[in-house]
Amino acid sequence: MHIRQLRKVKRHRQLAGAWQQYQNSNCETAWMHLLSRYTSGSHIHGFYQLFWPTMRRRMRLLWTLALLCALIVLIFITYLLAERHQRKLFQTVIADSRWPIRNIAFPVIFVCNKNRLNWSRLPEIGERYNITESQQPLLERVLTAYDALSISHLDVFEALQDQPLETLNHLNFTQIVSEMAWRCEELISECRWQTQSRNCCELFRPRRQQQGVCLAFHELEERSSAETGSGTGIVVRLLLNEALHAPGNREPKGFVLDVVEPGVWSELPISLVPDADTNVGIRAVYHFYDEATYGLPSVQRQCLLDYEQKSDHFQTLLGFKYMLENCLAECQQLYMLRYCNCTLDLFFPPSNHVGCKLKDLPCLAAHNHLLKNFEHHEERSYVAQNESGLLCDCLHNCKSLTLLTDVHKAARRRHLENARAKGSAHGSNRSILLNVYYTKNVILVYRTSLIYSWLDLIDSLKMRYV
Incomplete structure (x- = not known):
């Protein structure tokens, strides 16, 4: 069992x-x-040869070696393509040479008298702020300094070094200077916009600027203009009013013109002399980075977008969008705060920074040589300079418009002599006729893009593997 x-x-x-x-x-x-x-x-070349039933061992070995060599070459080429993509190199090309200029707004025009203040209002200021007879000389000395003040000439306050500034330190001189600044009807007349006569004071409004309180055209209304040629933009007559200037200001007489893109606080000013009619032709160049570059860090891209507020390079004036010029202006404010613990708010829009009092002005004068120039990183190896400047980590905005100006001045001595002989208003009050207009109706547009984007990488890999 x-x-x-x-x-x-x-x-x-x-x-x-x-x-x-x-x-x-x-x-x-x-x-x-x-x-x-x-x-x-299989479409892999040579791979099917390894599995032929009639393939000899020697031939099978040779095909194996050939496939291994092909695989090594494929890996090497893929590595080169990936490295090329990783380098993130850029190229700038002309995207459009005939982009219509009507697509942009007409520039903002700032006009200023080099003598910033209307001295005839000094008695009114004295009464309004209860200035005593003993304080009057100091007030006149302070306002004479303000009369010649600009962001690059803070040294005008050196004359206040040994003065008893405590007696007037309670006054808000930014407000006083704004009240004494030239009004529209005192500085501008005979306005024409796009060949039509206009009321000047409807076009120009007072506005702080880095030359002081000036008059701004077209700051609030972003109107376009497609017409080109002399007389098709803004035409105004600027009145010098030399009889109403501060007697203690011995600086050269004239005007200051600034042409900027809407949304920009200020740019490099253009000096205008009286008795010389001035034509300012404007050309524009537009430059943008395409969307393929937006995924890169701003440092590698070397430009900044409006929404990249967490970037270390993002700083701008309060209430203004990011632009290179606004970043530089804010940088100047921060340097003033570093050196003197205050900022001269006459040159900037209202902000949360502490404004300078009268007793702080000599400190600004002492640091004028450090505040008037900008300096780029690592430029000292290539640029000779006596004084150090402001180091500002400001990048260009990724969509930037550059305005190029061609200034032509024409002296009118004969016209002036005839006007004086006839006793006309312009004969006794020196002036210039300012004509600002577009010279071309098209814009040159540049585009910056990646030489080798991730789409190019995928396409190249596809071509290699197929």
């Missing part, structure tokens, strides 16, 4: 082993069949 059971168990084990071997052979046959079907229809 026991022997029979042992034989039965042995027979069952043999059957189970045979069944398992049969299943394994079927599985191996299925995998080999699948692999054979894949290799026979």
Whole structure:
């Protein structure tokens, strides 16, 4: 009985082993069949040669070596393509040479008298702020300094170094200077906009600027102009009013003109002399970075977008969008705060920074040589300079408009002599006729893009693998 059971168990084990071997052979046959079907229809060059049933061993070895070499070359080319993509090199090309100028707003025009104040209002100021007779000389000395003040000439306050400034330190001289600044009807007349006569005081409004309180045209209304040529933009007559200037200011007489893009606080000013009619032709160049570059850090891209407020390079004037010029202006404020613990708010829009009092003005004069110039990083190896300047980590905005001005001045001595002989108003009050207009109706547009973007990388890899 026991022997029979042992034989039965042995027979069952043999059957189970045979069944398992049969299943394994079927599985191996299925995998080999699948692999054979894949290799026979594969598009990988030479791969199917390895599995030909009639292929000799020597030929199979040669094909294996050939495939390995091809694989190594493929990996090397892929590495080169990835490295080229990783370098993130840029190229700037002309995107459009005839972009209509009507697509941009006409520039903002600032006009200022080099003598910032109307001295005839000094008695009114004295009465309004209860200036005593003993304080009057100091007030006149302070306002004479303000009369010649600009962001690059803070040294006019050196004359206040040994004065008793505490007696007038309670006064807000930014407010006083704004009240004494030239009004529209005192500085501008004979206005024409787009060949139509206009009321000057409807076009020009007072506005702080880095030359003081000036008059701004077109700051609030961003009107476009498609016409080009002399007389098609803004034409105004600027009145010098030399009889109303501060007697203690011996600086040269004239006007200051600034042409900026809307939204920009200030730019490099243009000096205008009286008795010389001035034509200012404007050309524009537009430069933008395409969207393929937006995924890169601003430092690598070397430009900044409006919404990149978390960038270390993002700083701008309060209430203004990011622009290179606004960043530089804010940088100047921060340097004033660093040196003198205050900022001369006459030059900037209202902000949360502490404004300078009268007793702080000599400190600004002492640091004038450090505040009037900008300096780029690492430029000292290439540029000779006597004084260090402001180091501002400001990047260009990724969509920037550059305004190029061509200034032509024409002296009108004969006209002036005839006007004086006739006793006309302009003969006794020296003036200039200012004409600002577009010279071309098209804009040159530059586009900066990646030389090798991620789409180019994918396309190259696809071409290599197919």
